[in-house]
Amino acid sequence: MMSFEKIKKGVLAGIWFIFLTFPIMVIRVNTVENIIEWRWINMLYAGVGGFFLSIIWDELLRKQEANKNKAVTGEMPILQRMMENPSVRLPSIIGLVIFVCAFPYIFSMYQTNIMISALIYIMLGLGLNIVVGLAGLLDLGYVAFYAVGAYSYALLNMHFGVNFWVALPIGAALGAICGMILGYPVLRLKGDYLAIVTLGFGEIIRLVLENWNAFSQGPSGIANIPRPAIPGIEFSLSQATVFIYFMMILLVIFTIFMVHRLENSRIGRAWIALREDEIACQAMGIDKTKTKLTAFSLGATWAGMAGVVFAAKTTFINPASFTIWESVMILCIVVIGGMGSIAGVIVGALFLILVPEYLRAFSEYRMLVFGAVLVIMMVFRPGGLIANVRKTYQFKSSEI
Amino acid sequence: MFAKPINLKVQKFKFMKSILNVEKITMRFGGLKALDNLDLEVNEGEIVALIGPNGAGKTTFFNCITGIYPPTAGNVLIAPPGQSSQRINGLKPNEVTERGMARTFQNIRLFGSMSVLENVMIGRHCRLKSGIASAIFRPRSTVEEEKQLIKDSYEVLEKIGLSKYVNELAMNLPYGAQRRLEIARAMATDPFLLLLDEPAAGMNPHETKELDDLIVWIRDNENISILLIEHDMKLVMSLSDKIFVMDYGKKIAEGTPEQIKSNPIVIKAYLGEDADA
Secondary structure, eight states, X not given: OOOHHHHHHHHHHHHHHHHHHIIIIIEEEETTTTEEEEOHHHHHHHHHHHHHHHHHHHHHHHHHHXXXXXXXXXXXXXXXXXXXXXXXXXXXXXXXXXXXHXXXXXXXXXXXXXXXXXXXXHHHHHHHIIIIIISOOOOSOTHHHHHHHHHHHHHHHHXXXXXXXXXXXXXXXXXXXXXXXHHTTTTTOOHHHHHHHHHHHHHHHHHHHXXXXXXXXXXXXXXXXXXXXXXXXXXXXXXXXXXXXXXXXXXXXXXXXXXXXXXXXXXXXHHHHHHHOHHHHHHTTOOHHHHHHHHHHHHHHHHHHHHHHHHHHHSOBXXXXXXXXXXXXXXXXHHHHOTTOHHHHHHHHHHHHHHHHHTGGGGGGHHHHHHHHHHHHHHHOTTOTTOOOOOOOOOOGGGO | OOOOHHHHHHHHXXXXXXXXXXXXXXXXXXXXXXXXXXXXXXXXTOEEXXXXXXXXXXXXXXXXXXXXXXXXXXXXXXXXTTSOOEEOTTOOHHHHHHTTEEEOOSSOOOOTTSBHHHHHHHHTGGGOOXXXXXXXXXXXXXXXXXXXXXXXXXXXXXXXXXXXXXXSBGGGSOHHHHHHHHHHHHHTTOOSEEEEESTTTTOOHHHHHHHHHHHHHHHHHHOOEEEEEOOOHHHHHHHOSEEEEEETTEEEEEEOHHHXXXXXXXXXXXXOGGGGO
């Protein structure tokens, strides 16, 4: 079954790999003794590795091709089908709840902290998912709203002593307002043009924060932001972490609930219609302006809220936390997780935030692995980890 | 199956009321005059056809009166039944639809990854009210509204004969059914005038016949007047009460099918100078 052609291709790939990795894998300059070490054994590894990788790659691509026809029929993926089954659904939900509740007590504070950032990214991902996944508006400046939220808490607290619980809705509201401010000028733009303008907006916010010293204390940032607290209770650092963890869990559940409701409402349908066909959508009586603005502002609301939590968690913020890289990261979460799918965004966020953290041992190769994962994902699962098979309303004639 | 359109009109509509009145509409794209002082009128209960060679400006005309392009000059007046006449130039497409003029597209523009029912539900969007707050809190009124919406949408599908596809994705429908779904979606907006842009394009004779019946049925039973662009002359001649002929952005003729059939200017526009030879 393994044809000669394939082996030939594999051998060529192996040779190509040897050639590519030769300078880094084989030659090593020992600067202490001023000699060159030739590590020929590595060449063998590269060659054999390249050969097998190429064969596996080919095989997987072939399978992908074969599966393509199935995907179009809109059949639910296995995971989604399994969750429909109540005998699987209930135990897995109970297990999940126990795990989530026990997490901070089983694992160290370090782990809990990582989990908190993952939860923050879930919230960001769910917010961006409204804009990108549902309404189909490619927003590369999403981190701007995150910054707005974080700075609104930091500044309000610094100047007026506003506490976390008051800042949370204020941050969300300011995020929503900024969403509208961004949304308004880009109403006419689509696709790549929209992406570039939003990217510019994100950078503008960061640059303003970086350079307007009187307002935001510039690059040195704002320190000593209080953690969220319950009046009258003194938290130790570890208790505060656990508290933020559970608060984030509740906030994420709240976000999921809200996004789910929005998705299955009149507005959610309008967003999806807008994504599918803008002109037809308008001709069917949907107000494009209003629909786009609600998408932008409701998406930004979550970023604003997540920003407040972020500021409270790290107790220190500066503009370096809100670079374009963050936007890209959040977008990756949405795309890798599966556009438009809530479960997908959650899995995507956990994957993209937790995996690099636990790969710290290989931190030199982190970006390499990250890049490779992105490429592999887009080739084999272009719909994302949990591709969204949107549950369309199932009509039953008994309902009339 | 259906009575002759002409007779029916006389029985049903004693007083002919103009519901769409387009006066001297002009549309320029830079130096190009895509529409040149075009007049057109549709009366209540009529099926009116707009024909003309390719590139005559028919679709541009539709785009102008439905708000996709704002016309350069002229008036578009509508008079929904029971309301006084109003000018709608420069309104946005969704506002035009809200006022009761719904359209279909020449190249099918369905929401492919939504189900057939959801496509029709989108059509009813502008007749509903629930906003963000009711989406989140889902009060009883919203639940009721959604229920009613599903019921109404299903009824529209039943009327158009698409109820067997109700849960299919729109993109998986056969071509003829997609065309009908476009009509269903437009009807869901509760229009008084339906604008159909080449509804029979790409259909086989059998499907065209069904469409013919469907259009007459909509006019007679739903009280919706129809303005259609069509190239299928058999369909146009059998269906329409009145035909407008366009060429190079100008109206070159108007009249009943019989008048148009024998009009030398029309024959010239379609077949060229030596048509009568």
